[in-house]
Amino acid sequence: FELAQHMYEAQIMWIRSRPRVDIKALAICHGRLGKMFLNLGKKNRAIVEFDRQLSLAREISDKPEEADAFFGLGSGYLMNYDYDNAIRYLSIAQTLLNGLGSSAKYSGALRALRECYERLNKPDKMQICSDRIAEVEGETAEKIALANFKIVDLRSRLVHTAAEIEHIVEIERTTFRALHLKTMIRKWELDLEKLEADLAEQDAKGGALAKLLEAIDGELKEAAETDEREMWSYLVHDQPQIVEVEELKIRLQARRTNEIKELEHEQLITKAIQVKIKNTESDIASADEQLVLEEGPLMKHTRLDKxxxxxxxxxxxxxxxxxxxxxxxxxxxxxxxxxxxxxxxxxxxxxxxxxxxxxxxxxxxxxxxxxxxxxxxxxxxxxxxxxxxxxxxxxxxxxxxxxxxxxxxxxxxxxxxxxxxxxxxxxxxxxxxxxxxxxxxxxxxxxxxxxxxxxxxxxxxxxxxxxxxxxxxxxxxxxxxxxxxxxxxxxxxxxxxxxxxxxxxxxxxxxxxxxxxxxxxxxxxxxxxxxxxxxxxx
Missing domain, CATH: 2.130.10.10 (YVTN repeat-like/Quinoprotein amine dehydrogenase)
Structure with a gap:
């Protein structure tokens, strides 16, 4: 106890020396000192410590610490045979502790009150305290029994219940070559989609050029057959205008030559895309054949053995x-x-x-x-x-x-x-x-x-x-x-x-x-x- 006293007093000095004093921690230390002095039979010193605890608890409106302080003061006065003060402080303590739901401390305060009334020879008040104690302890015993039942139930469930399998995932067993082939097939399939889109675009360009050449040939035929010196043209410029027939023939012929060259160029691009498509399809087919071998029964048997x-x-x-x-x-x-x-x-x-x-x-x-x-x-x-x-x-x-x-x-x-x-x-x-x-x-x-x-x-x-x-x-x-x-x-x-x-x-x-x-x-x-x-x- 002497060492404990020195430790608590040193802790109180340290808390008070801090720039921001922790009032709750200080109240707790004084409360523990009070309990220690009660155990040593130093009633007056205990009352002083509990009084300090009460003052600090009221300063921060801490109800649990207030309740502990009142309980301590009542216990100190009881030991000092000051039954009036003991009953006053213990009554306040039991009210606060009941409101806080602290069953064990509430029961302790009631026992101390009953002892006060017993010494004052007040059997009616003593009986009231005894009835309350029996009620509280009965509720506590019921809670303990319920908690024990839950523990037993949980233990039984833990012992007799096996973990359930939520989802089974079959791990793929494959070779690096098979994985590489799958990657390449996916890449070639994406390339094939792009090539097919490019081919469709080229077909559209080729069709537009063919229609344009057809229109040019139509105007050239009309210009060759007309007896007029001028005629309307939609192909020389971006908008329709009247052009002399001879000049129109020259311009249309020049444009026809350019458009033929452009069409031939687009046809070469189309053929190149078609070749790429054929090669890509061939690569995919070849890779599919190799993948079938890599994932065949013989290879799977070999993989599963590893x-x-x-x-x-x-x-x-x-x-x-x-x-x-x-x-x-x-x-x-x-x-x-x-x-x-x-x-x-x-x-x-x-x-x-x-x-x-x-x-x-x-x-x-x-x-x-x-x-x-x-x-x-x-x-x-x-x-x-x-x-x-x-x-x-x-x-x-x-x-x-x-x-x-x-x-x-x-x-x-x-x-x-x-x-x-x-x-x-x-x-x-x-x-x-x-x-x-x-x-x-x-x-x-x-x-x-x-x-x-x-x-x-x-x-x-x-x-x-x-x-x-x-x-x-x-x-x-x-x-x-x-x-x-x-x-x-x-x-x-x-x-x-x-x-x-x-x-x-x-x-x-x-x-x-x-x-x-x-x-x-x-x-x-x-x-x-x-x-x-x-x-x-x-």
Missing amino acids: PFRCIGLCAANTAGNEVTGTGTGGFEEFATAEGMHIHMIDYHSGSVNYVYIGGSAELGHTGVVTCVLLDGKYLFSGSTDETIIAWSTDDDRKRVRTFVGHEGSIVSLAVEGTFLASGGSDSTLRLWDKHTGVQLRIVYGHSRSILSMEIGPSWMLTGSTDTEVRVWKIGRSKRNSVTVDCTYRLIGHECSVTCVKFGQMEALSGDVKGRIFIWWLKTGQILRKCQVHTGQVK
Whole structure:
């Protein structure tokens, strides 16, 4: 109590020293000091503290603090055998507490009032208090019973209810060549539509020129047959006028020659468009034939025999408490790895939108892709070729940069802010600048492959095949370089740790035996072990 008194008094001094005094916090501190003095039997000192609490509460019109202060004052006067003041303050307290809906404190004030009346030998008033106490406690018991019933019902529903599948999406299994053929077919079909529109325009131009030549020939015939010296013409100028017949013949003949040349030119353009249309139709037909082979039964059987090694959902979507990104305008694709290639799959249709090709150093990975991480703007992939590649997920879909440094396969990735963290079979943990590819820190600690990790602004959690879970602290040195220090080694798994999850107070980890461990981070103790799966937890 002595230490508590010093702490409360120091807190009161600190609050009063601030430029803007927090009146409510000050009232709370005086109220707690009063309760402490009541427990110590220092009745007069308690009454002083509760009186200060009451003054502060009235200053800001804080009803809960006023009620507590009146309750405290009444309790202090009761202990001091001043029953008149005790009854006065406790009556006010029980009225306020009843209005605030604080059942427990209201019942406490009624008990104190009943004690006052008992000592004054007033059985009628004492009975009224007892009846009210029984009524309040009965309502409270009923509420507790109802809450317990709801908890039991919820527990039963959680235990006996399985998640329902809302929508099944069949993931398209296709080759890069098939995807490329589909892209080219779509492009050629658009080109064909444009060419057909151009051909229709050319036909219209050719028809107009043919009609014009027909009109010119008609006027020339009329000019040759007429006996008049002048005649009306609609073709020499833009508007009808009278022209001498001989001059009209010369002008019409000259225009006829020019229009014939223009018609021949337009006919050449029309033939060129027709050739392009025929070639495009031929390309589409040929691509369709190849696509039929690529998507035929034999190729499908071959594709289905190649499982996806790993999958990456968008971290930005999951941060918004959804997966598909539809509701929050997030990224509506996820990544899957097959061999050296990475497929980008549409969440809704299951169709392959793009394939990042591997197989050579110029294209991408030269080893099997072992892990993928998608954060929206970039796709990060790790491979048995000991490299990490950052890919752009924009329209260009290109390789942005390569991270080189590990001396073994990359088996886990995590990203936070500008940090990219990677764990490898070389038992090292590495931090990178994801925008530049610069290696910031090599961290040693685990003795085997780091299978799983999670990273935050100032912490990191890792699990390894060495059976350990480690908690790391990320900081900055005086020279502004990145520092990583192990703060806890969580030992308890007897097999490889396959997944980890960080909480503010606890950490969760899963292993190859299907168990989930819950750790208390403050002490490193195991709070609970749960055998929930028959295979490894991922």
